[in-house]
Amino acid sequence: MFTVYAIDEAKRLIRENFTSFTPHIETVSILNSVNRFLAIDIYANAAVPHFNRSTVDGYAIKTSDVKGACDTLPSSLFIVGEVIMGQPYNKPLSTGEAIYVPTGGVLPQGADAVVMIEDTEVLNKNELFVYKKLAPKENVLFIGEDIKEDTIVLNKGHQIKAQDLGLLTAIGYTDVKVFKKIRFTVISTGDEIIHPNKAPRIGEIRDINTYTISGIIEERNHALVDIHVIKDNEYLLKEVMEKSIEKSDVVVISGGSSVGERDLTTKILNEIETDSVFVHGIAMKPGKPTVFAKVKDKLVFGLPGQPASAFMVFQTFISHIESVLLGKEKSLLFYIEATLAKNVHSTPGRETYQMVKVIEKKEGYLAEPIYGKSGTMSLITEADGFIIIPVQKEGIQRNEKVKVYKL
Amino acid sequence: MFTVYAIDEAKRLIRENFTSFTPHIETVSILNSVNRFLAIDIYANAAVPHFNRSTVDGYAIKTSDVKGACDTLPSSLFIVGEVIMGQPYNKPLSTGEAIYVPTGGVLPQGADAVVMIEDTEVLNKNELFVYKKLAPKENVLFIGEDIKEDTIVLNKGHQIKAQDLGLLTAIGYTDVKVFKKIRFTVISTGDEIIHPNKAPRIGEIRDINTYTISGIIEERNHALVDIHVIKDNEYLLKEVMEKSIEKSDVVVISGGSSVGERDLTTKILNEIETDSVFVHGIAMKPGKPTVFAKVKDKLVFGLPGQPASAFMVFQTFISHIESVLLGKEKSLLFYIEATLAKNVHSTPGRETYQMVKVIEKKEGYLAEPIYGKSGTMSLITEADGFIIIPVQKEGIQRNEKVKVYKL
Numbered sequence: 001m002f003t004v005y006a007i008d009e010a011k012r013l014i015r016e017n018f019t020s021f022t023p024h025i026e027t028v029s030i031l032n033s034v035n036r037f038l039a040i041d042i043y044a045n046a047a048v049p050h051f052n053r054s055t056v057d058g059y060a061i062k063t064s065d066v067k068g069a070c071d072t073l074p075s076s077l078f079i080v081g082e083v084i085m086g087q088p089y090n091k092p093l094s095t096g097e098a099i100y101v102p103t104g105g106v107l108p109q110g111a112d113a114v115v116m117i118e119d120t121e122v123l124n125k126n127e128l129f130v131y132k133k134l135a136p137k138e139n140v141l142f143i144g145e146d147i148k149e150d151t152i153v154l155n156k157g158h159q160i161k162a163q164d165l166g167l168l169t170a171i172g173y174t175d176v177k178v179f180k181k182i183r184f185t186v187i188s189t190g191d192e193i194i195h196p197n198k199a200p201r202i203g204e205i206r207d208i209n210t211y212t213i214s215g216i217i218e219e220r221n222h223a224l225v226d227i228h229v230i231k232d233n234e235y236l237l238k239e240v241m242e243k244s245i246e247k248s249d250v251v252v253i254s255g256g257s258s259v260g261e262r263d264l265t266t267k268i269l270n271e272i273e274t275d276s277v278f279v280h281g282i283a284m285k286p287g288k289p290t291v292f293a294k295v296k297d298k299l300v301f302g303l304p305g306q307p308a309s310a311f312m313v314f315q316t317f318i319s320h321i322e323s324v325l326l327g328k329e330k331s332l333l334f335y336i337e338a339t340l341a342k343n344v345h346s347t348p349g350r351e352t353y354q355m356v357k358v359i360e361k362k363e364g365y366l367a368e369p370i371y372g373k374s375g376t377m378s379l380i381t382e383a384d385g386f387i388i389i390p391v392q393k394e395g396i397q398r399n400e401k402v403k404v405y406k407l
Numbered sequence: 408m409f410t411v412y413a414i415d416e417a418k419r420l421i422r423e424n425f426t427s428f429t430p431h432i433e434t435v436s437i438l439n440s441v442n443r444f445l446a447i448d449i450y451a452n453a454a455v456p457h458f459n460r461s462t463v464d465g466y467a468i469k470t471s472d473v474k475g476a477c478d479t480l481p482s483s484l485f486i487v488g489e490v491i492m493g494q495p496y497n498k499p500l501s502t503g504e505a506i507y508v509p510t511g512g513v514l515p516q517g518a519d520a521v522v523m524i525e526d527t528e529v530l531n532k533n534e535l536f537v538y539k540k541l542a543p544k545e546n547v548l549f550i551g552e553d554i555k556e557d558t559i560v561l562n563k564g565h566q567i568k569a570q571d572l573g574l575l576t577a578i579g580y581t582d583v584k585v586f587k588k589i590r591f592t593v594i595s596t597g598d599e600i601i602h603p604n605k606a607p608r609i610g611e612i613r614d615i616n617t618y619t620i621s622g623i624i625e626e627r628n629h630a631l632v633d634i635h636v637i638k639d640n641e642y643l644l645k646e647v648m649e650k651s652i653e654k655s656d657v658v659v660i661s662g663g664s665s666v667g668e669r670d671l672t673t674k675i676l677n678e679i680e681t682d683s684v685f686v687h688g689i690a691m692k693p694g695k696p697t698v699f700a701k702v703k704d705k706l707v708f709g710l711p712g713q714p715a716s717a718f719m720v721f722q723t724f725i726s727h728i729e730s731v732l733l734g735k736e737k738s739l740l741f742y743i744e745a746t747l748a749k750n751v752h753s754t755p756g757r758e759t760y761q762m763v764k765v766i767e768k769k770e771g772y773l774a775e776p777i778y779g780k781s782g783t784m785s786l787i788t789e790a791d792g793f794i795i796i797p798v799q800k801e802g803i804q805r806n807e808k809v810k811v812y813k814l
Contacts, residue, residue: 031622035626048784053782055780084598084610085597085610085639086598087598087610104612106610145783146779162626163622164622168618169618170784191492195581196577197579202457203512204493211576212573214569219442219569227438311569336739337744375548377570377573381568406741
């Protein structure tokens with residue numbers, strides 16, 4: 001019925017069609033920046049630390065003064081002062097001297113290491129016995145050792161994590177330029193679909209897709225502009241689609257599940273802009289009837305009607321869409337290695353996504369495939385994750401090791 | 408200096424001290440419920456689907472009518488009607504009859520399966536050739552096959568995921584009772600700590616911990632009530648602590664890094680309420696000087712001053728705190744299996760958390776340990792994840808397989 005694209009080929013086409021997309025930029029407080037994408041490279045305009053700091057409670061010394069120190073034969077030094085936390089220390093240290101420094105305190109000039117308090121003994125108030133020899137630089141964090149001045153510390157497109165906030169504040173950023181959130185509109189179509197707060201009559205079902213897809217959008221911290229549930233009416237669908245395209249960066253439509261309805265979506269998209277549909281059908285199971293279109297420079301993402309399929313297809317492509325639209329760096333996929341509990345069959349020629357439950361056993365994790373008839377929601381809510389069966393394979397045997405990815 | 412608790416023992420003590428914590432409940436729209444924790448068990452008060460639904464485009468039939476059907480010898484049936492999407496169908500199907508049903512449409516009474524349109528041929532407008540025999544129930548989702556009526560579909564304490572929104576709407580929930588967010592106040596202490604928007608003089612450094620910890624709180628969708636940066640002044644610290652305890656469920660204080668300051672925190676906590684500190688020191692590296700206290704029924708969580716240590720300790724315990732305070736279910740830990748690139752040493756008797764960078768090689772993933780002097784921030788911002796070296800081990804050798812957990 002239509003050409004089916006491999007997932008990677010579909011991803012390539014999305015990138016090709018949206019290379020020129022330029023997201024808008026806004027400035028946000030770093031406390032609101034988690035999960036946002038950096039709009040600029042972040043330069044360190046100062047070294048961190050910007051003074052030599054002790055990493056222990058102890059005494060600043062010259063290592064040349066304690067060369068022979070050991071448990072039985074301590075070196076003897078004179079305590080000539082004390083560094084106060086948060087304050088500079090202006091008197092340089094001379095040979096034979098020691099200065100008390102708390103963790104984080106300034107290393108006085110002339111000192112090249114700090115001996116830990118545990119390795120010393122104070123006699124007569126200002127005589128210090130040092131029971132350990134030290135290498136130069138020991139227990140000191142030198143200027144720029146954490147962050148070098150004039151280096152890029154975070155790249156444009158980087159998705160800000162909690163730990164990055166510390167990096168940013170260390171170099172003086174309290175707000176940061178990020179790309180505006182991707183604006184999504186989510187549409188569900190189907191004559192049988194009703195709003196969840198209504199009681200469905202025979203033949204009707206409550207809307208599911210709008211909410212699972214919106215859930216992913218919320219989870220990933222994008223902007224949900226609007227949601228619509230509409231009947232399969234060509235005029236109405238075209239009107240809502242045009243308005244949604246105007247107000248959003250990405251319009252997600254989970255088409256009705258019947259063939260006729262799916263065709264309606266692509267027909268309307270191609271009517272709004274000729275040849276706008278550039279992918280119609282992908283080699284993914286579930287998810288074959290997936291559509292990608294570029295309509296008035298906006299991405300329209302047509303999902304299958306089946307809830308589990310719509311969910312999996314959206315999950316599979318959302319990270320790539322972030323990468324294309326906001327320059328997101330490639331991220332690592334974490335997994336759980338498990339033993340497959342039952343044979344799983346797949347359709348060669350399609351990448352198969354099989355939902356599994358992960359059960360912890362004494363001997364390791366077991367992945368129990370979850371089978372649900374097409375169209376069930378519980379298939380994905382009961383699953384802990386999914387396994388991927390590559391295009392060329394016909395299935396995976398029981399007892400084989402599989403990687404379970406987070407759903 | 409103080410008794411050091413194993414991580415599991417510290418977790419047990421937190422649970423023991425806060426068993427009686429009862430979070431408040433609020434009702435939120437399901438569109439705002441992602442990552443929140445359910446305050447009640449969710450019952451399905453209706454079956455899903457609530458009518459027998461076709462899962463394909465095809466013809467509703469009686470399987471007894473197509474018992475002998477095959478490619479060369481089709482069964483012949485009469486098409487007597489068509490199910491309209493979203494509408495009931497009231498005429499029962501009799502022997503020898505077929506009724507067109509779209510995907511998602513109602514299965515007419517009397518039919519026990521749906522033959523896919525691809526396996527049929529229509530002759531003379533209303534004669535149907537069926538080229539395939541079917542098993543009863545084929546291509547039909549029966550009442551309650553997705554969600555059974557009167558069953559618990561999600562448990563109290565469950566953290567709501569995107570896919571759960573679909574489960575909730577399917578059974579008619581558009582808003583949901585969740586526990587109120589955990590209210591956190593984050594305090595950084597230290598005479599050397601200044602606000603990040605100030606230029607640090609020699610001896611001073613910009614506040615890091617408040618922001619990394621707040622970042623985790625934001626990331627995990629809890630409530631950040633307030634943040635404070637204060638000097639090591641006993642009177643001031645006590646005042647801020649008392650106010651923070653009043654306004655929050657959890658107060659996180661990243662103590663100054665020197666021994667004196669750490670002791671000040673525990674001294675003040677025990678002053679506000681006698682014997683309130685129940686853990687002072689954990690067998691974790693980094694993170695030894697970690698404090699847990701129950702002060703006026705609130706959890707006070709004292710972190711080490713070193714940024715990387717504070718971050719790791721908070722990350723290690725936050726999920727447990729969610730479990731204790733909101734009843735969060737145990738969650739699976741996803742990882743990446745990698746080959747360790749260099750030997751990593753650890754201190755027996757302490758669970759060691761080693762930061763690593765993950766590098767993708769042809770032969771698999773490589774985990775490169777990141778060493779930074781104590782107190783560096785870049786240690787955790789450059790890392791992709793961490794490996795855990797168990798208490799009893801002295802280290803892990805190069806080329807050993809390790810599990811890298813997400814940071």
